[in-house]
Amino acid sequence: MKAVMRATIAENPYIPHMPTTKQAEFLLLNVRESLYGGAAGGGKSDALLMAALQYVHVPDYAAIIFRRTYKDLALPGALMDRAHQWLDTTDAHWSEANKQWTFPSGATLTFAYLATEKDKYNYQGSEYQFVGFDELTQFEESQYRYLFSRLRRLDGSNVPIRARVASNPGGRGHEWVKQRFLVEGEKKNRIFVSAKLDDNPYLDKKEYKESLMELDPLTREQLLHGDWEVRADGNKFKRHWFKIVEDYPSDGRFVRYWDLAATEPKEGKDPDWTAGCLMMEKGGQYWIIDITRDRTTPKGVEQLIYNIATQDGREVSVHMEQEPGSSGVGVIDHYQRNVLKGFAFYPDKVTGSKEVRANPVSAAAEAGNIFLVKGAWINDFLDEATSFPNGSHDDMVDSVSGAFDKLFVRKDRKRAVNPVVGGLKKRQ
Known part of the structure; x- marks a missing residue:
């Protein structure tokens, strides 16, 4: 036949x-x-x-x-x-x-x-x-x-x-x-x-x-x-929950949170991104001012994070997710002693799944308390957020979840993020 x-x-x-x-x-x-x-x-x-x-x-x-x-x-x-x-x-x-x-x-x-x-x-x-x-x-x-x-x-x-x-x-x-x-x-x-x-x-x-x-x-x-598994919508974020604004208060509390990756893009590959979210809080409302992301070598990531920290200013505390094990400890130690020496830099040992960590952000966004400051990063973030947790990437969402966690200070927390004295220099 x-x-x-x-x-x-x-x-x-x-x-x-x-x-x-x-x-x-x-x-x-x-x-x-x-x-x-x-x-x-x-x-x-x-x-x-x-x-x-x-x-x-x-x-x-x-x-x-x-x-x-x-x-x-x-x-x-x-x-x-x-x-x-x-x-x-x-x-x-x-x-x-x-x-x-x-x-x-x-x-x-x-x-x-x-x-x-x-x-x-x-x-x-x-x-x-x-x-x-x-x-x-x-x-x-x-x-x-x-x-x-x-x-x-x-x-x-x-x-x-x-x-x-x-x-x-x-x-x-x-x-x-x-x-x-x-x-x-x-x-x-x-x-x-x-x-x-x-x-x-x-x-x-x-x-x-x-x-x-x-x-x-x-x-x-x-x-x-040809992905038959990806679903039409995530269950955490909706695009219309986020209001895009021109500006943000200058007298709130500011943090930059980094989710690390160190892989260069190659033909046929779709590696994770290094993503860093700059967020501020005032009166229970949150402004995402910038999300910077890149795919580059470990050395390139170090240079990126140093450049952004310098641009943000020393008044902005920098936080980074610490991977488990001795390798994670080594990376944090390297950043503390070499890359971000002189900056307010803190490691973050995360617990719980990515979805659980995103829940507070999702609730705040649905309540209308998260604003996006106009910038070239917004469409990429909204595309990723509305696909989360079913999309191919979650790096920007992870950085936002981390920044939100550092700003959402409860009474039982021992350390709070200090307000920026004199305000943050406005990003161009």
Whole structure:
């Protein structure tokens, strides 16, 4: 069977280019049901169209591909447009009225949509050997499962019965698609072929990655890395809880808190950040004045922290999370004796999970008592905070939690953070 399927790819005049390695894996599967994709740029639309065209040399073969709306089908570069690019110069015939290609063998490839739940009944009397769904997570599970009733073939036919789907994570159907293909998956003979941007040699990867980096963290993780686990929202922070302001009181209490990392960025890696939050408190309200973050070497981190401390002024106490064990003690000792000598510098041995430490900040933000002073760091912070604790990074949130903890001084605390005498010099 695989030899037959392989021939339907290599000798097919309607498929204009050779499939990628991942696409070939998808096309050669001998299972009823398979999902292709995950990350953006993996060539899922081409894979789905190739799969539909594999058996158009067989008389009476019928394939159909669905999108959720007609607009999705008709967009430039979408499947119907792509089919025209592939087939307009061939001997296949296009019917605009039926949105259907007919091949010399009598085989057909139809494009259709399922905008409403009732639309699935438009195909009640139809018969297909191939049913495809592009962007499956945009559909209801009931629509997808109903179309299985349309999958059938004549007795003795060698054409396999196939349901082939392509999708990125996210969308209204994310959970049921994940359950069907990633959780139940191979146990139910449903194969997920994971394809990412690096699996597609036909795209300009660098340019596409730069475009994806402009997305919000959730969508970026789903499309760039094909992450099915990241959830749509964290449960700690909402964007509208934070009010962005132009200025802050100058006679409050100020701290700078650092969450350390010391890893340079490398191709294909997404290391943690060193992040330092400058926060002030007055009358039970809190202003986040600045969050500085960077990815650099340990020496670069030292220079960064010294430069920021000098910029903040010696009146601002500097706090740093102390990692457990002797290595953490050594780092703190080095900063006390060398890097921040002459500054009010304090180690912080944290306890509890990151989520627990963020709870007081979350409560204060929800009550409207945390303000963000306008700056270039704000969007990055809000992206991270609203994804927390499900996002890929939490360094800025950790630094904010630490700063808040140092300012939220209770009566039973032995040491308080002193107010800045004469005020903090305003940041430019």
